[in-house]
Amino acid sequence: xxxxxxxxxxxxxxxxxxxxxxxxxxxxxxxxxxxxxxxxxxxxxxxxxxxxxxxxxxxxxxxxxxxxxxxxxxxxxxxxxxxxxxxxxxxxxxxxxxxxxxxxxxxxxxxxxxxxxxxxxxxxxxxxxxxxxxxxx
Amino acid sequence: xxxxxxxxxxxxxxxxxxxxxxxxxxxxxxxxxxxxxxxxxxxxxxxxxxxxxxxxxxxxxxxxxxxxxxxxxxxxxxxxxxxxxxxxxxxxxxxxxxxxxxxxxxxxxxxxxxxxxxxxxxxxxxxxxxxxxxxxxxxxxxxxxxxxxxxxxxxxxxxxx
Numbered sequence: 001x002x003x004x005x006x007x008x009x010x011x012x013x014x015x016x017x018x019x020x021x022x023x024x025x026x027x028x029x030x031x032x033x034x035x036x037x038x039x040x041x042x043x044x045x046x047x048x049x050x051x052x053x054x055x056x057x058x059x060x061x062x063x064x065x066x067x068x069x070x071x072x073x074x075x076x077x078x079x080x081x082x083x084x085x086x087x088x089x090x091x092x093x094x095x096x097x098x099x100x101x102x103x104x105x106x107x108x109x110x111x112x113x114x115x116x117x118x119x120x121x122x123x124x125x126x127x128x129x130x131x132x133x134x135x136x137x
Numbered sequence: 138x139x140x141x142x143x144x145x146x147x148x149x150x151x152x153x154x155x156x157x158x159x160x161x162x163x164x165x166x167x168x169x170x171x172x173x174x175x176x177x178x179x180x181x182x183x184x185x186x187x188x189x190x191x192x193x194x195x196x197x198x199x200x201x202x203x204x205x206x207x208x209x210x211x212x213x214x215x216x217x218x219x220x221x222x223x224x225x226x227x228x229x230x231x232x233x234x235x236x237x238x239x240x241x242x243x244x245x246x247x248x249x250x251x252x253x254x255x256x257x258x259x260x261x262x263x264x265x266x267x268x269x270x271x272x273x274x275x276x277x278x279x280x281x282x283x284x285x286x287x288x289x290x291x292x293x294x295x296x297x298x
Contacts, residue, residue, distance in 0.1 A: 001173045001258065004166055004265075040157060040165065060152040088172050092165060098153040 002084050005041040005049075013037050021049045024068035032066050036130075041066070042088055047073040048081035052089050054096065062093040064103040067110065079113075086117060104128070159276065163269025170262020177255035181248040188244035192237050199233040 006014035013021075018034050020043065025031035041051035050067040067085060069078035093101050103119070104126055105111060115121070154161065206229060215222050 001176070001254075002169055004162075004169055039162075042169065054154055054157050056153070056155050056157075058152040058155070062153065084176070088169065091172070092168060093153075095164075095168060096154050096157075096161070 002042045002044040002088050005037075005039075005043060005051075007039065011039060013039075013041065017043065020046060021066075021068065023072075024049060024070050026071055028068070028071070037066060040092070042085055044081035044084040045077070046070060047078045048085045050082075050085040050089050052093060052101075054093075054098070060097070060099040062096070062098040062101050064089050064093075064101050067103070067105075082113065086113075090117075159269045159273040163266035163273075166265035166269065167262045170258045170260075170265075173258040174255035177251045177258070181251040181255075184244055184248050184251070188240060192240065195233065195237050195240075199230070202233070203230060 005017045008014045012034055018037075022031045038051045038053045040054060041049060043049045048067070048069045051065050053063040053065060055061050055063070064086070067082065069082050071078075073081070090101055103114065105114065111121070203226070206226065210222050
């Protein structure tokens with residue numbers, strides 16, 4: 001079963017849910033910072049999670065990000081949970097009026113999973129880059 | 138295919154949201170509930186189909202075992218329609234039937250529990266949707282209230298005549 005992430009007072013993901021998803025990155029690199037996560041995210045059976053950035057400028061493109069599975073669950077269980085997460089987020093993007101879902105993944109297992117779900121590959125060898133910005137003074 | 142090629146496929150289609158509001162969030166919660174309910178219903182149906190298949194096999198197995206038993210007793214020259222051998226026959230058949238009935242009960246309970254979970258998910262989804270709507274209305278009211286208060290303040294301070 002999937003569920004929406006819980007939100008804290010500040011509107012961001014709750015500390016409890018953040019702690020849950022941080023565990024999914026155990027031994028798999030750095031988890032996303034709490035303030036980088038979008039407000040639309042789902043967790044399936046505490047075994048997989050995924051988030052959707054919704055573009056509000058009218059491009060019709062939604063970005064699926066931070067999809068990860070719980071390494072402590074069995075491969076079959078977390079695979080099924082991941083399918084549920086992706087399936088729901090795709091449906092939700094469609095329901096909200098988006099025509100394309102885009103995502104970037106480093107791991108081959110995810111490439112295979114997304115290809116099986118009908119995704120086409122774009123450019124490869126991408127690097128995620130971040131910079132903090134602030135409003136002009 | 139490059140990103141430009143992928144983009145070309147979708148020209149002239151919908152363009153998504155301008156804002157992901159509390160109302161939208163409520164609708165998303167409802168869609169989560171419906172999604173879970175549909176999956177749980179499918180799981181319940183699968184359990185029932187699995188049981189039907191398993192019980193069919195169990196009945197075939199029962200017939201085979203009973204035939205073997207009957208054949209074994211017959212070759213020994215034992216009558217199978219009276220006395221102890223009939224008791225053995227009856228007990229064996231009864232045990233088979235009992236096992237199938239137990240499995241049927243367990244499957245029914247499991248399927249019922251999954252369906253109830255689905256109904257509960259819908260109920261929760263509705264509650265979250267209602268709460269989001271109320272929150273959105275509340276935000277609207279407090280927005281109006283702060284606008285009124287700002288107007289009063291500005292009028293008092295001379296910004297508005």
